[in-house]
Amino acid sequence: MARTHGSRAEITGPLVRAEARRLFARHGYAAVSMRQIAAAVGVQAGALYAYTPDKQALLHDLLDSHMQELLAAWQDDPAAPPLARLEAFVRFHIAFSLDHSDAVFLSYMELRNLTPQNHRRIADLRGRYEAALETILRDGIAAGVMRLDDPKLATMALIAMLTGVTNWYREGGRLDRRRIGDIYWGLARGAVGAD
Amino acid sequence: MARTHGSRAEITGPLVRAEARRLFARHGYAAVSMRQIAAAVGVQAGALYAYTPDKQALLHDLLDSHMQELLAAWQDDPAAPPLARLEAFVRFHIAFSLDHSDAVFLSYMELRNLTPQNHRRIADLRGRYEAALETILRDGIAAGVMRLDDPKLATMALIAMLTGVTNWYREGGRLDRRRIGDIYWGLARGAVGAD
DNA sequence: GTCTATAAATCGATAGAC
DNA sequence: GTCTATCGATTTATAGAC
Numbered sequence: 476m477a478r479t480h481g482s483r484a485e486i487t488g489p490l491v492r493a494e495a496r497r498l499f500a501r502h503g504y505a506a507v508s509m510r511q512i513a514a515a516v517g518v519q520a521g522a523l524y525a526y527t528p529d530k531q532a533l534l535h536d537l538l539d540s541h542m543q544e545l546l547a548a549w550q551d552d553p554a555a556p557p558l559a560r561l562e563a564f565v566r567f568h569i570a571f572s573l574d575h576s577d578a579v580f581l582s583y584m585e586l587r588n589l590t591p592q593n594h595r596r597i598a599d600l601r602g603r604y605e606a607a608l609e610t611i612l613r614d615g616i617a618a619g620v621m622r623l624d625d626p627k628l629a630t631m632a633l634i635a636m637l638t639g640v641t642n643w644y645r646e647g648g649r650l651d652r653r654r655i656g657d658i659y660w661g662l663a664r665g666a667v668g669a670d
Numbered sequence: 671m672a673r674t675h676g677s678r679a680e681i682t683g684p685l686v687r688a689e690a691r692r693l694f695a696r697h698g699y700a701a702v703s704m705r706q707i708a709a710a711v712g713v714q715a716g717a718l719y720a721y722t723p724d725k726q727a728l729l730h731d732l733l734d735s736h737m738q739e740l741l742a743a744w745q746d747d748p749a750a751p752p753l754a755r756l757e758a759f760v761r762f763h764i765a766f767s768l769d770h771s772d773a774v775f776l777s778y779m780e781l782r783n784l785t786p787q788n789h790r791r792i793a794d795l796r797g798r799y800e801a802a803l804e805t806i807l808r809d810g811i812a813a814g815v816m817r818l819d820d821p822k823l824a825t826m827a828l829i830a831m832l833t834g835v836t837n838w839y840r841e842g843g844r845l846d847r848r849r850i851g852d853i854y855w856g857l858a859r860g861a862v863g864a865d
Numbered sequence: 866g867t868c869t870a871t872a873a874a875t876c877g878a879t880a881g882a883c
Numbered sequence: 884g885t886c887t888a889t890c891g892a893t894t895t896a897t898a899g900a901c
Contacts, residue, residue, distance in 0.1 A: 483884080483885095487884080487885090501782065502700075502782060502783070503698055503699070503700050503701075503780075503782065503783060504698070504700075504701075505697075505698050505699075505700035505701035506698075506699075506700035506783060508875075508876065508877080509876080509877060509878080510875085510876080510877090518884090518885065518886090519885070519886060519887075520877085520878085521878080521879075521880090521885075521886070521887080521888090522884065522885050522886075524877095524878070524879080525884060525885080529877075529878075530877070530878090583837070584779055585698075587696065587697060587698065588697070588698060588701060623856075624852070624853050624856055625845075625853050628845070628850070628853050628854070629853075629857060631834060631835075631837070631838050632831045632834060632854065632857050633831075634834075635830050635831050635833070635834025635837065636827045636828075636830050636831035636834070638830070639826060639827060639829075639830025639831070640826075642778070642826070642830065643826050650820075650823070655823070657819070658819050658820050658823050658824075659823070659827065661818075661819055661863075662823075662824060662827050662861045663861070665860040665861045665862065665863050666857045666858070666860045666861040667860065668856075668860050678866080678867095682866080682867095703893080703894065703895085704894080704895065704896085705893090705894085705895095713866090713867065713868090714867070714868060714869075715895085715896090716867075716868070716869080716870095716896085716897080716898095717866065717867050717868075719895095719896070719897080720866060720867080724895075724896075725895070725896095866901105867900105867901090868899100868900080868901075869898100869899090869900080869901105870897105870898085870899090870900105871896105871897085871898085872895105872896090872897080872898095873894100873895095873896095873897105874893105874894075874895085874896105875892105875893080875894065875895100876891100876892080876893065876894075877890105877891100877892090877893100878889105878890090878891100878892105879888105879889085879890080880887100880888085880889085880890100881886100881887090881888095882885105882886080882887080882888105883884105883885090883886080883887105
């Protein structure tokens with residue numbers, strides 16, 4: 476697979492990230508060697524260091540860009556009814572998680588392999604995303620269309636429930652994505668006490 | 671920390687397992703060396719091999735005994751009303767997860783580092799536990815006290831939601847365990863469509 | 866049962882040629 | 884930008900002394 480010389484920086488860079496993400500998600504950050512990543516990309520190990528200063532930076536870069544993309548992709552409409560906003564969030568979170576299942580898996584499995592400084596940065600981004608859901612729940616309670624004892628815990632519970640789809644979903648399985656969204660929306664609507 | 675000679679098999683064996691569980695949960699299976707485990711136990715690395723044939727067997731043993739303990743601890747009462755059984759499951763699962771948070775973390779984070787054969791065994795045990803909840807949901811639907819489109823998905827969703835407590839719970843935090851159980855039971859009751 | 870010592874393999878990262 | 888080659892550290896696991 477390794478080719479001899481020949482520069483293809485435009486495609487090698489993204490490929491390094493893609494293969495690292497896939498292998499880290501599959502086997503774990505610590506279990507994957509730079510040589511394995513290089514082999515998947517089709518270069519020798521030394522060539523990777525033209526794209527990342529070291530392995531740790533590669534992991535952090537993957538998690539950081541994933542969280543940035545997640546935050547940029549979610550568009551709330553504060554003027555819409557809270558239940559409609561919650562339904563949009565449920566469907567968005569499931570779709571995004573399934574479309575980026577490797578990165579989602581990494582972002583809550585490999586936090587422990589980040590340096591403390593890198594960990595704080597990623598945890599902060601995640602906190603912002605959780606706050607987006609919590610705002611919807613608080614608006615729903617204030618509007619009298621949701622009944623929740625503790626919106627903070629409900630936020631954590633709902634995100635855990637929705638993210639869980641990545642644990643069992645298989646392409647071409649019993650249910651398509653639209654139907655999965657319907658079912659989880661039914662569960663979420665009930666959980667927040669909507670009638 | 672390392673002592674020179676002196677046999678204490680009765681306490682060293684359990685200690686090896688306990689320290690391995692703690693370190694694997696904290697840093698990940700692949701990231702923890704046998705030397706690190708030995709140092710935490712207070713022996714030299716070679717001594718560990720009196721208690722496990724290799725590192726892989728140590729991981730599998732931790733996951734297997736955890737799942738066995740989980741299955742043995744859950745006691746369903748098929749004669750009780752479905753909603754009471756679900757409440758019992760919710761409170762049991764949260765309490766057990768918090769009491770064994772390291773093992774719970776391992777059991778769904780390090781499956782990928784098991785050999786295929788070991789993986790099948792653990793996945794089978796997990797499937798039996800999921801089936802225990804699914805039975806309750808199906809009974810609840812049949813009794814007309816729950817409304818669920820898809821009990822299989824609801825099972826996965828509820829377990830993911832409940833297990834999520836281990837991601838944010840900190841001893842001595844804002845809420846005690848009883849209160850957390852109350853809140854999650856409220857969410858679960860709503861999710862299954864109970865009135 | 867635990868120690869010391871070590872074999873054999875692999876790791877992350879770098880140097881220098883092209 | 885990628886290659887080959889390699890350094891130095893670290894890994895799992897084993898052998899043999901006590």
